[in-house]
Amino acid sequence: VSFGQxxxxxxxxxxxxxxxxxxxxxxxxxxxxxxSNGHDSPFHYVWLRDNCGCxxxxxxxxxxxxxxxxxxxxxxxxxxxxxxxxxxLVTWPDAxxxxxxxxxxxxHAYDSVSRARSRRPLQLWNAADVAEAPPTAQFDExxxxxxxxxxxxxxxxxxxxxxxxxxxxxxxxxxMLAKRIxxxxxxxxxxxxxxxxxxxxxxxxxxxxxxTAHTDLVSREAQPGVxxxxxxxxxxxxxxxxxxxxxxxxxxxxxxxxxxxxxxIRVPAAFRYQNDDTDVCASFPVIRLDxxxxxxxxxxxxxxxxxxDCDRDDVLPFYAAYQAFSLLLREPRFExxxxxxxxxxxxxxxxxxxxxRQAFDPNTGRRHLQGCxxxxxxxxxxxxxxxxxxxxxxx
Amino acid sequence: VSFGQxxxxxxxxxxxxxxxxxxxxxxxxxxxxxxSNGHDSPFHYVWLRDNCGCxxxxxxxxxxxxxxxxxxxxxxxxxxxxxxxxxxLVTWPDAxxxxxxxxxxxxHAYDSVSRARSRRPLQLWNAADVAEAPPTAQFDExxxxxxxxxxxxxxxxxxxxxxxxxxxxxxxxxxMLAKRIxxxxxxxxxxxxxxxxxxxxxxxxxxxxxxTAHTDLVSREAQPGVxxxxxxxxxxxxxxxxxxxxxxxxxxxxxxxxxxxxxxIRVPAAFRYQNDDTDVCASFPVIRLDxxxxxxxxxxxxxxxxxxDCDRDDVLPFYAAYQAFSLLLREPRFExxxxxxxxxxxxxxxxxxxxxRQAFDPNTGRRHLQGCxxxxxxxxxxxxxxxxxxxxxxx
Numbered sequence: 001v002s003f004g005q006x007x008x009x010x011x012x013x014x015x016x017x018x019x020x021x022x023x024x025x026x027x028x029x030x031x032x033x034x035x036s037n038g039h040d041s042p043f044h045y046v047w048l049r050d051n052c053g054c055x056x057x058x059x060x061x062x063x064x065x066x067x068x069x070x071x072x073x074x075x076x077x078x079x080x081x082x083x084x085x086x087x088x089l090v091t092w093p094d095a096x097x098x099x100x101x102x103x104x105x106x107x108h109a110y111d112s113v114s115r116a117r118s119r120r121p122l123q124l125w126n127a128a129d130v131a132e133a134p135p136t137a138q139f140d141e142x143x144x145x146x147x148x149x150x151x152x153x154x155x156x157x158x159x160x161x162x163x164x165x166x167x168x169x170x171x172x173x174x175x176m177l178a179k180r181i182x183x184x185x186x187x188x189x190x191x192x193x194x195x196x197x198x199x200x201x202x203x204x205x206x207x208x209x210x211x212t213a214h215t216d217l218v219s220r221e222a223q224p225g226v227x228x229x230x231x232x233x234x235x236x237x238x239x240x241x242x243x244x245x246x247x248x249x250x251x252x253x254x255x256x257x258x259x260x261x262x263x264x265i266r267v268p269a270a271f272r273y274q275n276d277d278t279d280v281c282a283s284f285p286v287i288r289l290d291x292x293x294x295x296x297x298x299x300x301x302x303x304x305x306x307x308x309d310c311d312r313d314d315v316l317p318f319y320a321a322y323q324a325f326s327l328l329l330r331e332p333r334f335e336x337x338x339x340x341x342x343x344x345x346x347x348x349x350x351x352x353x354x355x356x357r358q359a360f361d362p363n364t365g366r367r368h369l370q371g372c373x374x375x376x377x378x379x380x381x382x383x384x385x386x387x388x389x390x391x392x393x394x395x
Numbered sequence: 396v397s398f399g400q401x402x403x404x405x406x407x408x409x410x411x412x413x414x415x416x417x418x419x420x421x422x423x424x425x426x427x428x429x430x431s432n433g434h435d436s437p438f439h440y441v442w443l444r445d446n447c448g449c450x451x452x453x454x455x456x457x458x459x460x461x462x463x464x465x466x467x468x469x470x471x472x473x474x475x476x477x478x479x480x481x482x483x484l485v486t487w488p489d490a491x492x493x494x495x496x497x498x499x500x501x502x503h504a505y506d507s508v509s510r511a512r513s514r515r516p517l518q519l520w521n522a523a524d525v526a527e528a529p530p531t532a533q534f535d536e537x538x539x540x541x542x543x544x545x546x547x548x549x550x551x552x553x554x555x556x557x558x559x560x561x562x563x564x565x566x567x568x569x570x571m572l573a574k575r576i577x578x579x580x581x582x583x584x585x586x587x588x589x590x591x592x593x594x595x596x597x598x599x600x601x602x603x604x605x606x607t608a609h610t611d612l613v614s615r616e617a618q619p620g621v622x623x624x625x626x627x628x629x630x631x632x633x634x635x636x637x638x639x640x641x642x643x644x645x646x647x648x649x650x651x652x653x654x655x656x657x658x659x660i661r662v663p664a665a666f667r668y669q670n671d672d673t674d675v676c677a678s679f680p681v682i683r684l685d686x687x688x689x690x691x692x693x694x695x696x697x698x699x700x701x702x703x704d705c706d707r708d709d710v711l712p713f714y715a716a717y718q719a720f721s722l723l724l725r726e727p728r729f730e731x732x733x734x735x736x737x738x739x740x741x742x743x744x745x746x747x748x749x750x751x752r753q754a755f756d757p758n759t760g761r762r763h764l765q766g767c768x769x770x771x772x773x774x775x776x777x778x779x780x781x782x783x784x785x786x787x788x789x790x
Contacts, residue, residue: 029711044710051702063669064599064698068607070721074714108702115704183581188773204459212463220772222617268686274458279779280772283686291663291678291704303459307446307503309510309686315439316424319469326465377615377675378583384674 021083021102031081033088033105041109045076048090051108052098119294123158124248127336134336135159139166139173139345142180149180150386156226157383161243161348167230168343174230174370177345182378185224187217188278195229195369197362202275204303208236208362213244213329213354214301216373219273219280223299225376227350231340235365241346242356243336246298249329250287260321265289267314269299269322272306283309286325297351300325329354340369351376416478416497426476428483428500436504440471443485446503447493514689518553519643522731529731530554534561534568534740537575544575545781551621552778556638556743562625563738569625569765572740577773580619582612583673590624590764592757597670599698603631603757608639608724608749609696611768614668614675618694620771622745626735630760636741637751638731641693644724645682655716660684662709664694664717667701678704681720692746695720724749735764746771 022034030042049072052058057067080091086102106114137152142164156162167173175192178184184191189203197208204211217223229241254261264286272281282299290296305322308315328334337358340346348355350373360367417429425437444467447453452462475486481497501509532547537559551557562568570587573579579586584598592603599606612618624636649656659681667676677694685691700717703710723729732753735741743750745768755762 042707044707044714046714047703047710050700050714059596059599059602059604062596062599062602065700066599066604066698068721069697069700069714070718072714072718074711074718108704110702110704110707110710112706182583186578186581188577188776201454201457204454204457204461207454207457209454209461221770277780278776279783280776282772302464303461305445305460305464307505308442309503309505311507312437312439312505315442315505316469319439319441319445319464319467323465323467323469326463375616377677381583381673381675385672388674 019102019106020086021088021105024081024083024088026078026081028077031078031088031090033109035102035106039113041105041111041114043088043105043109045078046072046074048078048098048100049076049092051100052096053100054096054098056096057098115292119292121154121158122160122247122295124251125159125245125336126248126333128333130159130336131338134338135162137162137164139164139168139177142177146386146389150383150390153181153379153383153386156347156349157379160245160247160353161346164345164347166343167345169232171232171370174228174345175372177230177347178226178228178372178374181226181374181382183374185373185375187220187224187373188273188275188280192370192372195371196367197360203273208239208360208367210359211356212302213242213335213356214303215246215297215299215354216301216350217273218271218299218301218304219282219306221282221284222375223297223351224373225349225351226347226374226379227355227371228345228347228373229340229355229369229371230345231342231369233342233366233368234340236360236362236367237364238358239339239360239367240337240358241340242358243338243346243348244329244334244354244356245352246300246329246354247295247352249325249334250295250298252334253325253328257321257324259317260324261287263314263317263321264325267310267318267321268308269318270306270309271299271301271304273304281306286322295352298354299351300329300354302326349376414497414501415481416483416500419476419478419483421473421476423472426473426483426485428504430497430501434508436500436506436509438483438500438504440473441467441469443473443493443495444471444487446495447491448495449491449493451491452493510687514687516549516553517555517642517690519646520554520640520731521643521728523728525554525731526733529733530557532557532559534559534563534572537572541781541784545778545785548576548774548778548781551742551744552774555640555642555748556741559740559742561738562740564627566627566765569623569740570767572625572742573621573623573767573769576621576769576777578769580768580770582615582619582768583668583670583675587765587767590766591762592755598668603634603755603762605754606751607697608637608730608751609698610641610692610694610749611696611745612668613666613694613696613699614677614701616677616679617770618692618746619768620744620746621742621769621774622750622766623740623742623768624735624750624764624766625740626737626764628737628761628763629735631755631757631762632759633753634734634755634762635732635753636735637753638733638741638743639724639729639749639751640747641695641724641749642690642747644720644729645690645693647729648682648720648723652716652719654712655719656682658709658712658716659720662705662713662716663703664713665701665704666694666696666699668699676701681717690747693749694746695724695749697721744771 141148268283288296536543663678
């Protein structure tokens with residue numbers, strides 16, 4: 001079985017299913033594949049050899065690589081390439097053969113045009129864009145139907161938040177909803193935590209003061225990805241919820257104050273959280289880009305900003321940029337303000353959409369939210385697995 | 396109580412306890428503090444005002460900032476600075492006053508000399524340095540004594556690994572040991588996982604094949620920090636354990652092949668793990684530096700290397716650099732090879748020290764390890780909290 005494809009390599013990746021192979025030409029360092037839309041993608045020989053999915057190169061059950069990437073000659077050239085049945089078949093000098101489907105190649109092409117096409121589908125928003133019809137989902141539908149689950153997750157990915165309705169007031173419902181995606185992300189606050197005014201709070205969240213828009217767990221290297229806040233009771237005066245699209249604010253900053261934006265993606269801010277049993281700190285820029293220079297995350301919390309650990313020449317530029325970002329994100333055009341009712345759950349990308357609340361008066365009635373987190377890795381994993389299952393159903 | 400210090404600001408940070416304040420001079424943008432060793436540290440006015448620890452600026456119980464960093468004028472100048480009782484007292488134009496202890500200022504000074512002094516205490520090693528007397532700890536001592544716990548964690552931080560002896564063969568002991576540090580880091584493999592040869596493995600770890608040295612969960616954005624592998628039974632032939640100091644290998648690469656090192660800190664590698672219910676991927680450089688340009692982590696696994704998502708011009712340089720690193724880390728001088736006996740637990744910084752094993756023959760006897768993870772944030776947090784408690788005991 002030295003000529004075939006690993007089981008997981010057969011998955012059709014979204015958005016690439018329609019391209020077919022027209023031709024494959026050998027060049028010095030790569031094969032040039034021409035697609036049905038006329039576009040060319042190069043695939044280096046060493047890259048193709050390294051990604052061979054045959055049973056010799058990858059463990060048939062575990063799916064992991066058994067071959068050694070270090071053993072591939074960097075000047076490797078295929079002895080033959082041919083397209084058959086919409087697959088690229090490659091023969092190597094040692095007679096080893098590799099097969100790649102058009103879909104798999106299209107999904108993994110790394111020329112700049114192909115990479116630009118596979119950007120994440122983010123829809124940045126101002127308050128006015130979402131206030132009348134915020135993205136929502138129904139608890140019972142998401143719990144019982146995988147298609148509804150996938151649609152909800154894609155909406156959450158696009159907008160960075162959704163409101164899930166019909167959750168009731170049962171304390172177990174929010175971890176149940178979160179586990180539709182994956183296991184919970186734990187922290188020093190526990191897997192599931194209660195947001196209400198407490199006599200001895202170890203976080204401002206557990207008081208009744210106003211919380212300016214922020215991201216959670218900024219003092220940890222990996223901020224949790226998806227945050228769930230389930231409103232079980234909300235009878236107090238005040239306490240309106242605030243959501244702000246941090247990527248929209250970052251992009252507005254870039255357009256009106258490029259110097260501040262460049263400072264915030266470069267100079268590390270510092271954040272620290274301490275209680276009697278915990279002392280965590282992290283130094284990362286307030287705005288981070290990923291390896292494709294797309295927005296990766298926003299990390300922002302006045303409450304936990306700590307003494308900077310940066311070059312002394314960066315201190316004043318940092319504060320100038322931090323203040324510019326702070327003032328921008330408080331502008332009413334960015335603040336989506338609304339009242340969570342009992343049974344509503346706000347679910348948001350904690351690394352993109354900042355959340356806050358107005359002060360409330362705990363003497364006027366009870367206010368009790370229950371929250372938990374799921375990491376971004378597992379959120380994206382659930383989307384991929386649901387899409388894979390959906391693709392298989394469609395065949 | 397507008398003149399004071401937050402409870403957590405009183406903590407003496409390690410290594411800074413001996414410096415005292417000699418003088419404080421106002422400059423245009425900062426106060427220059429002179430220390431008892433003759434060294435000067437600047438502290439910007441805006442930085443000092445932002446870090447005021449008084450009861451008005453920080454919540455007295457939660458310890459979090461109540462003041463607004465965006466409200467500080469960037470051209471702020473103190474009206475008076477004075478040193479009293481080894482503290483810096485600052486009076487601001489609005490009559491607000493701030494107090495900072497010498498220890499706190501020394502711990503947070505951000506001039507280049509002070510930052511260099513507070514580097515992490517890492518001791519890079521080759522196999523010969525540790526083979527005769529690897530860093531160890533005793534299970535019962537670590538479990539029962541906080542001083543032994545702190546000493547073990549500091550040793551683990553310095554060398555990136557330790558062997559904990561006397562763990563017996565009870566399956567609950569490894570999570571019990573890990574929870575001396577903090578809650579467990581969960582993943583798709585569960586909080587506690589069993590390493591043994593299985594008929595339907597969803598990872599090469601669960602076969603009997605050789606595992607070249609690697610880091611775990613490379614396909615996740617945050618690789619787990621501290622890994623525990625408790626050997627409960629080891630009666631099979633083969634299966635010797637391998638540990639390699641990834642920072643030592645990275646440093647050796649930098650010295651003998653700077654171009655490869657520069658490629659590995661810049662070009663993102665890609666890793667992906669898939670089973671029937673999981674599909675996680677991550678693109679990050681193999682060697683990462685932190686905001687101080689110190690080694691942050693190594694991310695390396697042949698088994699999970701995935702199709703690169705980088706510029707096409709970086710493909711060949713990446714493979715050349717990856718191969719150079721791969722060949723270097725396999726050199727015997729770096730491979731600390733030893734046999735885990737029942738009752739031993741190897742505990743290592745998964746983001747620094749790569750681990751592997753020789754192939755074993757499951758027909759010759761049982762081999763069963765139990766493992767779990769704790770994140771780096773919580774590992775460092777436990778060290779800080781234990782040091783804080785130790786400081787309080789010493790007063």
